[in-house]
Amino acid sequence: MSPLTPARALLLVTSGIACLATAASALVGLVVGGPPAALVLGISAGAGSAVGAFLVRRRALASHARARTAVMAHGYAEGVAQYVLLIISNYAAAVFPRSGPHGVTPEERAARRTDAYRIAAEEEVPHRVREAAADVLAALDEGDRSGSAAAQTALVIAVREHARQPVPLRPGP
Template identity: 40%
Template sequence: MHSSERDRLLWLILLRWGTLGTVSGAVLGYLAAGPWAAVAGAVFACSSALVSWAWARRSVAGRLEEARTRGYGEGAADAVYGEMAAYNAAVFPLSGPDGVTDAERQARRRVAYRAASFDGLPHSVREAAAGALAVLDAGNDQKAAERALGLLATAMQRHRNGVTR
């Protein structure tokens, strides 16, 4: 949602709730103490609606920015994991050592390195990806590669849950 759309939506909410609050304040004020209390109730209700709108606008903008940033990092982490899994499949193919050509292995390595160096990647995920790349580049221990990919998945999950070291 763009800023102008969000502002328009918040203005419509303010208009609806502000009108309801102002009318309610005026009616309750009039019933309680007469016309001067009706004016005071309407002014109070309208001003409280404006203050609430200003607070909600700031709060919503902050939450949207956080969600946009967090989602971007999570998407990048998912992409890195997919590329690491593809590189792992090229290094340790299920069909045997001759199942993947050197050109394909190098292409998957190149893509995995590009994904791991992406700027939007969270630092903890980037470190785990670097460890996985080191193990996969060695290419001699499939169990270590599986552990490294497991550590990458754990780093991704910790980032997703908001846990830092």
């Protein structure tokens, strides 16, 4: 048995509805007008419901594809936002190392700074997350420990708010 994909589930549901419509109209025709009416009503209802099911199925699959694309884009942006948070936290750990002022080499600090700026400037990063990341990077470059902590808190909030946003399944006007 093949896996139950959305397309297969929709095919099974629409086929079942078409079969039920055919059987119900054939029974109504049998009760009302006998076997000839059952045959005519069954064939006409079956053909009509099959055509309707085909048309509905095409529209539903197109809608599903659009929704899937929107969800994938939102999930990708959420992952990039999480990555920005991680890379900036790594840079903050290089600016203010816990092991003392000589815990991180200048080359490592420069490499982490370059990575943080490069990732924060990516086009896929949500706008609000990008702004919060810029604030953190500015505070880290100035060496402001309390300012960078407050900016990192704002960055965490921006990343979480982006994750909580509903996915826009239909394009806006």
